[in-house]
Amino acid sequence: MFLAFLPLVLWGYAQQLDSIRASLITCSPGQEVYALYGHTALRLQNFTADQDLVFNYGVFSFKQPHFIWRFVRGKCDYMVVPVPWTYFTREYEERGSSITEQVLNLTPQEANRLWVNMQVECQPENRQYRYNFLYNNCTTKVRDAIERCVEGRVVYPDSIPLYTHRQMLHQYTREHPWAQEGNDILLGSAVDTSLSARAAMFAPEYMLRYADNAFIYAENNDKRPLVIGREILLQKRELKIGPEFPLLPTQAMLVLLAFSVLIVLLERWLNRQCWLWDVVLLLGQGAGGLVLLFMFLFSEHPAVDSNWQIWVLNPIVLIALPSVIKAAYKHKKTLWHAVFFVILSIFVVFSPWMPQEFGKIIVPLALTLLTRPISYYLYYRKNNTK
Numbered sequence: 001m002f003l004a005f006l007p008l009v010l011w012g013y014a015q016q017l018d019s020i021r022a023s024l025i026t027c028s029p030g031q032e033v034y035a036l037y038g039h040t041a042l043r044l045q046n047f048t049a050d051q052d053l054v055f056n057y058g059v060f061s062f063k064q065p066h067f068i069w070r071f072v073r074g075k076c077d078y079m080v081v082p083v084p085w086t087y088f089t090r091e092y093e094e095r096g097s098s099i100t101e102q103v104l105n106l107t108p109q110e111a112n113r114l115w116v117n118m119q120v121e122c123q124p125e126n127r128q129y130r131y132n133f134l135y136n137n138c139t140t141k142v143r144d145a146i147e148r149c150v151e152g153r154v155v156y157p158d159s160i161p162l163y164t165h166r167q168m169l170h171q172y173t174r175e176h177p178w179a180q181e182g183n184d185i186l187l188g189s190a191v192d193t194s195l196s197a198r199a200a201m202f203a204p205e206y207m208l209r210y211a212d213n214a215f216i217y218a219e220n221n222d223k224r225p226l227v228i229g230r231e232i233l234l235q236k237r238e239l240k241i242g243p244e245f246p247l248l249p250t251q252a253m254l255v256l257l258a259f260s261v262l263i264v265l266l267e268r269w270l271n272r273q274c275w276l277w278d279v280v281l282l283l284g285q286g287a288g289g290l291v292l293l294f295m296f297l298f299s300e301h302p303a304v305d306s307n308w309q310i311w312v313l314n315p316i317v318l319i320a321l322p323s324v325i326k327a328a329y330k331h332k333k334t335l336w337h338a339v340f341f342v343i344l345s346i347f348v349v350f351s352p353w354m355p356q357e358f359g360k361i362i363v364p365l366a367l368t369l370l371t372r373p374i375s376y377y378l379y380y381r382k383n384n385t386k
Contacts, residue, residue, distance in 0.1 A: 019046065019047040019048045020044060020045065020046050020047070020048075020108070020111040020112060020114075020115050021044070021045045021047070021103060021111070022042070022043070022044055022045075022103075022104040022106050022111050022114055022115075022146070023042070023043040023044075023045075023101045023102060023103050023104060024040070024042065024043075024101070024102040024104060024142065024146070024207070024208070024211055024227070025040065025041040025042065025043050025054060025088075025099060025100070025101055025102075026038065026039075026040055026099070026100045026102070026204050026205065026207070026208040027039040027040075027041070027092050027097045027098070027099050027100075027204065028097045028098040028099075028100075028205070028236050029097070029172055029205075030095045030096065030097050031096070032095075033176065033179050035095060035097070036172050036173055036176060036179065037169075037172050037203060037204065038097070038172075038203070038204035038205055039058055039092075039097075039138060039139075039204055040057075040138050040139035040142050040204040040207055040208075041054045041055060041056045041057070041058070041088065041138065041142065042054070042055040042114075042118070042142045042145060042146070043055075043085065043101065044111075044114065044115055044118060046115060052084065052085040053082045053083065053084060053085065054082070054083045054084075054085055054088040055080055055081075055082055055083075055118050055121075055122070055142075055145075056080065056081050056082075056083050056088065056138070057078060057079075057080045057129075057137070057138040057141040057142060058078065058138040059078060059079045059080070059081040060076060060077070060078045060079065060131070061079070072299070073298055073299050073300060073301075074132070074299045074300035074301035074302075074304075075130070075300055076130075076131050077128045077129065077130055077131065078128070078129060078131040078138070079127045079128050079129075080118075080121055080122055080127050080129070080141065081122065081127065082118075082122055089233070089234060092234060093234060096236060096237040096238065097234070097236060098232055098234055098235055098236035099232070099233045099234035100208060100230065100231070100232050100233070101229075101230070101231050101232075101233050102208065102211055102212065102227045102229070102230045103227065103228055103229035103230070103231075104146065104226060104227060104228070105216065105224055105225055105226055105227060105228040106149070106150070107151070109151070110149045110150055110151060111149075113149040114145065114146065114148075114149035117145065117148060117149060118145065121145070129141065132300075132301075132302060133202070133301070133302065134165055134191070134202050134302045134303070135199075135202065135302060137202055138204075139201060139202055139203065139204050139207045140201060140202055142207075143201055143207060146226075150216055151218055151219060152216055152217050152218040152219050152222075153216070153217050154214055154215070154216055154217075154226055155214060155215050155216075155217055156197050156198070156201075156210045156211075156213070156214045157197070157210060157213040157214065158197060159213070160197065160200070160206070160209055160210065160213075162194050162195055162196070162197065162200060163194070163195065163200070164191060164192050164193060164194055164195060164357075165187075165190075165191035165192075165195060165199075165202075165303070166183075166184070166187065166191045166192055166357055168195075168200065168203055168206070169183055169187075169191075172203070177248050177249055177360075178245055178249060180359075181249040181359045181360065181361060184357070184358065184359030184360075184362075185288075185292075185309060185313075185359055185361075185362075186291075186292075186295060186301075186304055186307075187303045187304065187307070188303050188304060188305065188306035188307035188308065188309075188356060189303075189306045189307070189308060189354075189355045189356035190302070190303035190305075190306045191302075191303045192355065192356055192357050197210065211226055211227050212227055212230065214226040214227070249359070249360050249361045250360045250361065250364070252361070253360070253361040253364035253365055253368070254364060256364070256365075256368050257364050257367055257368045257371075260277070260281075260368045260371045260372075261371060263277050263371075263375075264371050264374070264375040264378075267375055267379065268375075268378060268379075268382075271379070271382070271383070273328045273331070273375070273376065273379055275324070275325050275328035275329060277372075278321075278324050278325065278328060278372055279321070279325065281368070281369060281372060282317045282318070282320070282321045282324065283318075283321070285312070285313060285314070285317050285369060286314075286315050286316075286317045286318035286321070288313035289310065289313040289314040289315035289316070289317065289318075290315045290318075291313075292304075292307055292309065292310050292313050292315075293310075293315050295307075296310075306356075307356070308354050308355070308356045308358075309356075309358060309359075309362055311343060311344075311346070311347040311366075312344065312347055312362055312365060312366045312369070314343075317340075320336040320339075320340075323336055324336055324337070327376075328376075331383070333376075333380055337372070337373040337376045337377070338373070340369065340370075340372070340373045341370065341373040341374070341377075344366050344369055344370045344373075345370065347366050348363060348366050348367065348370070351363060351366075
């Protein structure tokens with residue numbers, strides 16, 4: 001429906017471009033999962049044409065063919081759309097987010113160029129772009145649009161501490177531990193290297209901080225600040241949301257580990273093997289492995305093709321499942337138990353030195369899975385089963 005406002009922008013194209021103010025708009029994170037990281041947009045006020053528009057790079061349509069399938073594979077196309085300022089602010093007011101405006105220190109020629117560039121970019125043949133959460137999102141697109149209109153170059157400060165992508169994401173998800181755990185499982189080692197200042201600008205609030213202390217170096221070597229004014233236009237409100245899962249990820253995994261150890265003790269006491277518990281664990285492990293394998297082979301999402309957690313969440317266990325069940329049912333040994341023990345033990349011992357920061361549940365999960373080959377070894381040793 002936002003496209004209905006496109007004629008307003010095109011009408012303004014013909015106006016005299018002599019009174020334009022450009023602002024970087026930053027919206028604070030919300031409480032819903034899709035709003036945890038905040039948002040960036042570009043506000044352009046054309047006083048001559050009496051227009052106040054927000055150019056929003058965060059618009060997508062569920063009507064796109066195979067939208068869910070494309071989204072899962074990282075092939076989701078977003079659009080830049082001009083939205084009246086009042087419409088834009090209403091959404092974030094309802095969400096409880098704050099809105100911060102940074103007025104850009106652009107010359108009239110630069111502001112005019114930005115106005116014209118954004119109108120061209122909003123044309124139907126230009127407005128779509130391939131969204132990438134870490135490298136090509138609503139924040140980086142706004143930054144690039146500003147830089148293209150500047151006569152000279154924008155230099156950002158180097159005094160802001162640098163983190164990895166994962167550390168930055170953790171800052172936004174610390175109050176949502178299950179969302180954080182989901183990120184950590186899906187994202188591999190590529191997000192665990194230190195970022196440059198430019199790469200860190202994928203996050204809206206970091207872009208705000210960098211813009212505050214950035215300078216424009218003109219072609220004649222003149223220097224001026226990128227931002228000449230900052231104001232909070234909408235205060236943040238704390239909204240109550242329903243609780244997440246009652247247990248934290250670590251707590252849930254420790255309960256699972258304790259339950260698995262209890263089953264081992266019962267098996268020792270009864271001198272029997274609970275192959276149904278093998279089915280539960282191996283199916284869960286294999287399903288997680290299929291997800292990682294799918295992301296590795298078919299997804300364009302960033303950093304999902306370098307995931308060392310494949311040592312624990314491995315789809316090969318699904319191939320081994322029939323042999324494990326048959327061996328347990330007939331009280332015979334199977335080579336798979338030895339294979340599982342070696343792989344999981346190597347991971348547990350060497351995980352602190354692997355080039356990836358693992359989620360809180362991975363090591364406890366590996367220990368839980370290790371209880372199964374250990375239990376079978378104890379059973380075989382007691383009963384001398386061949």
